[in-house]
Amino acid sequence: MSRFDSYFLMKPSDVVEYAREKLDFFAPDSVLEGKEIGDGNINYIFRVWDTKSGKSVIIKQAGHTARISDAFVLSTDRTRIEAEILQLEHDLAPGLVPLVYKYDDVMSTCCMEDLSDHVIMRAALIQHQKFPRFAEDISTFMVNTLLLTTDVVLDHKKKKAMVKSFINPELCEISEDLVYTEPFNNYNNRNIVFPPNQEWVEKEIYNDKQLLLEVAKLKFEFLTHAQSLIHGDLHTGSIFIKTDSTKVIDPEFAFYGPMGYDIGNVVANMIFAWANADATMSDGTEKDDYIGWVEKTILDVVDLFIKKFNVAWQKNVTEVLAKVPGFQEWYLQTVLSDTAAVTGMELSRRIVGLAQVKDITTIADEKARLRAERICLLSAKRFIMARETYKSGADFLKTLKDVAAAL
Amino acid sequence: MSRFDSYFLMKPSDVVEYAREKLDFFAPDSVLEGKEIGDGNINYIFRVWDTKSGKSVIIKQAGHTARISDAFVLSTDRTRIEAEILQLEHDLAPGLVPLVYKYDDVMSTCCMEDLSDHVIMRAALIQHQKFPRFAEDISTFMVNTLLLTTDVVLDHKKKKAMVKSFINPELCEISEDLVYTEPFNNYNNRNIVFPPNQEWVEKEIYNDKQLLLEVAKLKFEFLTHAQSLIHGDLHTGSIFIKTDSTKVIDPEFAFYGPMGYDIGNVVANMIFAWANADATMSDGTEKDDYIGWVEKTILDVVDLFIKKFNVAWQKNVTEVLAKVPGFQEWYLQTVLSDTAAVTGMELSRRIVGLAQVKDITTIADEKARLRAERICLLSAKRFIMARETYKSGADFLKTLKDVAAAL
Numbered sequence: 015m016s017r018f019d020s021y022f023l024m025k026p027s028d029v030v031e032y033a034r035e036k037l038d039f040f041a042p043d044s045v046l047e048g049k050e051i052g053d054g055n056i057n058y059i060f061r062v063w064d065t066k067s068g069k070s071v072i073i074k075q076a077g078h079t080a081r082i083s084d085a086f087v088l089s090t091d092r093t094r095i096e097a098e099i100l101q102l103e104h105d106l107a108p109g110l111v112p113l114v115y116k117y118d119d120v121m122s123t124c125c126m127e128d129l130s131d132h133v134i135m136r137a138a139l140i141q142h143q144k145f146p147r148f149a150e151d152i153s154t155f156m157v158n159t160l161l162l163t164t165d166v167v168l169d170h171k172k173k174k175a176m177v178k179s180f181i182n183p184e185l186c187e188i189s190e191d192l193v194y195t196e197p198f199n200n201y202n203n204r205n206i207v208f209p210p211n212q213e214w215v216e217k218e219i220y221n222d223k224q225l226l227l228e229v230a231k232l233k234f235e236f237l238t239h240a241q242s243l244i245h246g247d248l249h250t251g252s253i254f255i256k257t258d259s260t261k262v263i264d265p266e267f268a269f270y271g272p273m274g275y276d277i278g279n280v281v282a283n284m285i286f287a288w289a290n291a292d293a294t295m296s297d298g299t300e301k302d303d304y305i306g307w308v309e310k311t312i313l314d315v316v317d318l319f320i321k322k323f324n325v326a327w328q329k330n331v332t333e334v335l336a337k338v339p340g341f342q343e344w345y346l347q348t349v350l351s352d353t354a355a356v357t358g359m360e361l362s363r364r365i366v367g368l369a370q371v372k373d374i375t376t377i378a379d380e381k382a383r384l385r386a387e388r389i390c391l392l393s394a395k396r397f398i399m400a401r402e403t404y405k406s407g408a409d410f411l412k413t414l415k416d417v418a419a420a421l
Numbered sequence: 422m423s424r425f426d427s428y429f430l431m432k433p434s435d436v437v438e439y440a441r442e443k444l445d446f447f448a449p450d451s452v453l454e455g456k457e458i459g460d461g462n463i464n465y466i467f468r469v470w471d472t473k474s475g476k477s478v479i480i481k482q483a484g485h486t487a488r489i490s491d492a493f494v495l496s497t498d499r500t501r502i503e504a505e506i507l508q509l510e511h512d513l514a515p516g517l518v519p520l521v522y523k524y525d526d527v528m529s530t531c532c533m534e535d536l537s538d539h540v541i542m543r544a545a546l547i548q549h550q551k552f553p554r555f556a557e558d559i560s561t562f563m564v565n566t567l568l569l570t571t572d573v574v575l576d577h578k579k580k581k582a583m584v585k586s587f588i589n590p591e592l593c594e595i596s597e598d599l600v601y602t603e604p605f606n607n608y609n610n611r612n613i614v615f616p617p618n619q620e621w622v623e624k625e626i627y628n629d630k631q632l633l634l635e636v637a638k639l640k641f642e643f644l645t646h647a648q649s650l651i652h653g654d655l656h657t658g659s660i661f662i663k664t665d666s667t668k669v670i671d672p673e674f675a676f677y678g679p680m681g682y683d684i685g686n687v688v689a690n691m692i693f694a695w696a697n698a699d700a701t702m703s704d705g706t707e708k709d710d711y712i713g714w715v716e717k718t719i720l721d722v723v724d725l726f727i728k729k730f731n732v733a734w735q736k737n738v739t740e741v742l743a744k745v746p747g748f749q750e751w752y753l754q755t756v757l758s759d760t761a762a763v764t765g766m767e768l769s770r771r772i773v774g775l776a777q778v779k780d781i782t783t784i785a786d787e788k789a790r791l792r793a794e795r796i797c798l799l800s801a802k803r804f805i806m807a808r809e810t811y812k813s814g815a816d817f818l819k820t821l822k823d824v825a826a827a828l
Contacts, residue, residue: 240647335640
């Protein structure tokens with residue numbers, strides 16, 4: 015019998031005993047300490063470490079309600095989804111996600127590698143730090159987790175079992191509302207809009223009927239296109255990074271959706287980094303150097319994805335009709351069109367919506383922020399409206415630079 | 422305690438006792454008889470009737486293996502899927518499916534309305550019987566079961582629960598192979614081809630690389646597009662009919678897929694009826710009259726679907742972005758394109774494939790059958806290759822008549 019045989023929400027004083035009893039991780043003579051380090055809205059994050067050896071572990075526990083409010087009831091099944099996805103992503107893209115040591119269904123915990131030596135990428139980008147390995151790592155992560163979970167590669171019956179296992183209604187609903195609806199019509203009257211841009215947003219976004227029609231089509235693609243096991247929230251706040259390591263975390267939004275959703279999120283978040291640097295850095299070598307790295311990263315994320323996608327396709331395709339001449343090129347182009355569209359969706363919803371990004375909200379100068387927001391939103395419209403014309407990293411970068419140059 | 426509290430495969434002698442004990446259907450003083458009447462490959466179909474009142478019931482039981490071979494192990498979950506789908510279809514399209522009286526998880530039985538006063542539509546069409554209500558009934562069935570199970574109408578979380586509940590890997594695999602692969606490449610070397618057409622089929626179908634590329638795209642649409650809860654096998658062999666009644670049966674292939682799959686199957690099977698009449702009836706009033714009814718049915722199936730779809734859309738749409746101007750027209754056009762494509766897929770696989778149809782195989786005259794097959798296959802190619810141009814019943818009929826006139 016153990017007091018951890020039935021569920022309760024742990025305190026830091028509980029978690030040391032929990033780690034010692036339930037994890038085969040620390041030495042018997044270790045001297046453990048524990049602390050709650052989470053700052054998200056939903057889960058509790060404990061760090062437990064051995065003061066003798068320095069070894070440490072992260073224990074993530076799900077409550078039956080969200081951390082911020084007991085009124086917000088959530089299924090603890092999200093912990094199972096996260097643990098299973100991380101293990102699957104580890105198999106597909108070794109080294110690019112934290113290791114999972116244990117998933118505990120009773121206590122709703124996922125115990126995993128401590129990444130305290132990494133930083134959250136968004137915070138580092140706002141400080142204009144460069145990560146030369148990022149495009150290489152994230153393109154590998156995306157090709158491996160996305161292409162290898164499609165019907166192109168997987169046995170179709172196995173793929174259907176995975177679709178079933180990762181149906182994720184609660185989290186998908188958040189994306190359906192906050193990404194695919196509200197930024198374009200303020201439907202729930204809870205959009206946040208930077209006041210100096212309010213009038214411009216109403217004219218250029220809310221009143222653009224053609225844009226809204228294309229968004230509607232894209233929403234139905236998100237709702238119905240069970241293509242790949244996507245991460246579902248692959249922004250720079252879901253990436254732990256240091257110079258020689260990239261780790262994708264927090265796959266709780268994962269489900270079978272269009273793979274362009276993940277790629278477009280990465281591209282859009284690099285555009286936020288560009289817009290931040292453009293707005294906040296003083297002209298000179300340092301700025302040129304940093305902007306140059308961001309631009310090269312945008313190019314490389316797309317072009318390395320394409321290159322590795324084509325290699326992985328040749329190596330892994332099992333579906334006989336996917337080998338028909340012309341199909342690979344057609345399929346890749348649909349992925350790039352989706353990528354462009356989602357780049358536009360993410361750019362829109364982070365400027366006009368409930369979930370803003372610090373890359374933009376921390377721009378102190380009002381005129382500079384106004385310009386940065388319009389760069390993002392006007393690029394977004396081009397990405398969405400002309401999505402079928404994007405074929406390379408250069409096409410993505412050109413939209414950003416053309417829009418910025420014209421403002 | 423009852424001997425029906427644990428599963429066994431029934432004989433006609435068991436089924437009378439089963440009906441009396443488990444169904445609240447027959448009067449206490451009824452005099453029951455039972456008979457096995459199934460002739461399919463998979464399940465056992467019992468009819469039980471009261472010789473006094475004439476009341477009767479159908480009891481469908483699933484074995485743990487297919488009826489034709491113990492080597493073919495199948496999940497009995499198919500009975501649950503069938504019973505649940507029939508009940509759901511009854512709620513959505515009252516009167517157009519048999520009533521389900523009971524689903525028994527222990528014995529894997531589905532007890533339902535006896536339709537012995539109806540005939541299988543394919544058999545009746547081969548005898549050139551007309552059913553003036555058919556287009557009206559089947560278009561109602563399709564609009565109600567298809568549009569009302571999409572994200573246009575359903576709460577998205579409820580829809581996802583339904584997607585999960587009706588994931589159907591074993592039966593989908595049959596369609597993926599027999600509809601979307603083998604007719605175009607004889608991949609499993611088990612295609613049946615009418616020998617006088619063998620060389621022509623190799624040239625016109627197997628060696629048409631452009632056709633194969635379009636088929637590959639359509640296969641991925643079938644694999645990934647979770648649009649509607651489709652019947653999945655809506656041919657004239659799955660329809661019980663009489664002059665004043667249409668009943669859709671056998672939804673065991675049901676899953677969330679593209680709604681054009683059902684509509685295209687109905688159109689293609691009416692084209693088989695046309696080709697049969699064209700080949701086997703003597704010229705004269707009777708033939709003109711029958712062909713006229715078939716052609717009107719093809720027109721009406723599509724045009725009544727469009728008309729009722731638009732009415733149901735206005736009445737039932739809940740998704741806010743589906744109300745955006747232009748979206749309804751765009752969505753309907755994607756459905757019509759899918760319908761044209763699937764019309765072509767069904768026409769192809771029933772002529773060149775494992776599962777033939779009697780409308781064609783019973784054409785005794787060799788030259789007439791050869792011509793009928795080419796009408797179907799050349800129409801099929803146009804439906805697939807030019808699928809985006811189909812906008813009305815007249816467009817579908819024109820392809821058939823143009824191809825036939827040129828042969």
